[in-house]
Amino acid sequence: MSGIKPVPHYPRPPISLIDSDIPGWGVDIYIGGSSGVADISLLKEHNIKVVINCAVNLDIDFVEIPEKTMSDGLNNHGAASIRYYKLGLIDGPGNPESMIFTGYHLMRSSLSQQIPEKPSYKVREKGNILVNCRGGRSRSVTVVALFLHLECPERYPTLNDAIAHIRDKRQLHPDEWFEAPKPELIQLAERAIKMETLLRKAGLGKTDSD
Secondary structure (H helix, E strand, O other): OOOOOOOOOOOOOOEEEEEOOOOOOOOOEEEEOHHHHOOHHHHHHOOEEEEEEEEOOOOOOOOOEEOOOOOOOOOOOEEOOOEEEEEEEOOOOOOOOHHHHHHHHHHHHHHHOOOOOOOOOOOOOOOEEEEEOOOOOOHHHHHHHHHHHHHOOOOOOOHHHHHHHHHHHOOOOHHHHHHOOOHHHHHHHHHHHHHHHHHHHOOOOOOOOO
16 A cells, blocks of 8 residues: 555653643643553552543553452452543544543543542542553543643643653654644644633633632
8 A cells, every 4th residue: 555654653751741830730741552541550659549531442441449249240440549540542533522521521521520528438548640552652642731731821821842752752753743643633732721721711611619
């Protein structure tokens, strides 16, 4: 199939620290790929308590304490040391424009969510956050860049500023920048910024840590 540009792949860490002590939240933000998010010992080493999986084509089983009442034939389910959220983006065209916007609010809400003091909520302590996709170079980059720009505009005045910072911290090679992140996802992030701006002007935007 001549004429199709080969997709370059370069080595990078399983997870990468993107920014520390985020104003208003006091957490560190990491981005990772499939090998990083599946390494529980690595997540514990970096005090990661929240994982947001941006990939629709990747699932992770974090269960450490299966339900005692679990019957034969049921998939593994129960408690874990990680609070796990799934967004499920396609890496390219095909996502509704609301999904990247939802990703920003899911990331924000996962940090502000108040966990009740009940036995069935086993992970209540705060910790750092990891946003992942399969490679940790497109879908997760887009969601985190959107979050950084909207939450820390003094550090990241534009979406492109946030993307450039993440490319550096995630060790993304310049030869792969044309698809790291995918242009279609960047366009959706730009739309999400306009949507959030309109909500804030209408008094319906962020409130948790204003």
